[in-house]
Amino acid sequence: MMKITSIIFLVQVCFFGFSQKESTLNYTGKIGNLKIELTILKNDFLTGEFQGKYRYAGKEAYLNLKGTFFSPCLSMEESYKDKVTGNFFLELVDDSLLGYWLNESKVLKVKLDYQAGDRKLLSRKLPEDYASEVSSSIEGTYEYHLNFINDYWSPEQTEIGYNGAKSTVKIIDKDSIYIVFEAVCGPTYHFAIGEGVAVKEGEFYVYRFEDCEIIVSFTEKTVKMEANNSMDCGFGARAYLEHDFSKVSDQIQELSNY
Numbered sequence: 001m002m003k004i005t006s007i008i009f010l011v012q013v014c015f016f017g018f019s020q021k022e023s024t025l026n027y028t029g030k031i032g033n034l035k036i037e038l039t040i041l042k043n044d045f046l047t048g049e050f051q052g053k054y055r056y057a058g059k060e061a062y063l064n065l066k067g068t069f070f071s072p073c074l075s076m077e078e079s080y081k082d083k084v085t086g087n088f089f090l091e092l093v094d095d096s097l098l099g100y101w102l103n104e105s106k107v108l109k110v111k112l113d114y115q116a117g118d119r120k121l122l123s124r125k126l127p128e129d130y131a132s133e134v135s136s137s138i139e140g141t142y143e144y145h146l147n148f149i150n151d152y153w154s155p156e157q158t159e160i161g162y163n164g165a166k167s168t169v170k171i172i173d174k175d176s177i178y179i180v181f182e183a184v185c186g187p188t189y190h191f192a193i194g195e196g197v198a199v200k201e202g203e204f205y206v207y208r209f210e211d212c213e214i215i216v217s218f219t220e221k222t223v224k225m226e227a228n229n230s231m232d233c234g235f236g237a238r239a240y241l242e243h244d245f246s247k248v249s250d251q252i253q254e255l256s257n258y
Helices: 002-019 127-133
Strands: 025-031 034-043 049-056 063-069 073-080 083-093 096-102 107-117 140-144 147-150 159-162 165-173 176-185 190-201 204-209 212-219 222-227 242-249
Touching: 025 096, 034 063, 034 107, 063 083, 073 147, 073 159, 083 107, 083 147, 127 140, 127 242, 165 222, 165 242, 176 204, 176 212, 190 212
Parallel strands: none
Antiparallel strands: 025 034, 025 107, 034 049, 049 063, 063 073, 073 083, 083 096, 096 107, 140 165, 140 242, 147 159, 165 176, 176 190, 190 204, 204 212, 212 222, 222 242
């Protein structure tokens, strides 16, 4: 009986050990002219944070990676023996990672191509992924995210740029709503900020203040806000409002004027 039990136990250990094996995501390519092999080991879908490692072709030692996926971009900090040795700023384009590696003394171009593994290890929860968690009411909080490699000033100052936006909609009555919005625009990060009452006109809601006009329209769990003139609306020099927001919550932020 003991022998049979031991065999069954060993089979279970082997089976569950295999089924629980962590997946990986593997790329090969170049930093400058140097060939590398890179592996993503695990990630957090809610935050986009992940861990990984890479090594130069022909070398046994790995450098550790700690990064964040911003969709479609990612940043990674590399370290060796607990010392930070460089940073990656990359964009996921089809099945390749393109961008820069840099440290305090140099900047090198990077191109990595997908080889094998679970592509979900480079993913994160986006505003549109909240659709199943929110109601169809137009009242709530909405977001828009856009990330890009920002080397506007110089490659040495490369970073992951963010041109995101957030809006809040509160129902006042059947013909009017109160809107609040804030959008970050362009590589120089100018702001488009505003709030006020929008009144229903046909299929749209319209906010007007002097020569500023903002058209607000809703579809299923999304809202589009479009300003007719950025300067008249008091936005920053390169800021604008022409965004499609996805609903992320039925809750609304505290409104300053209502």
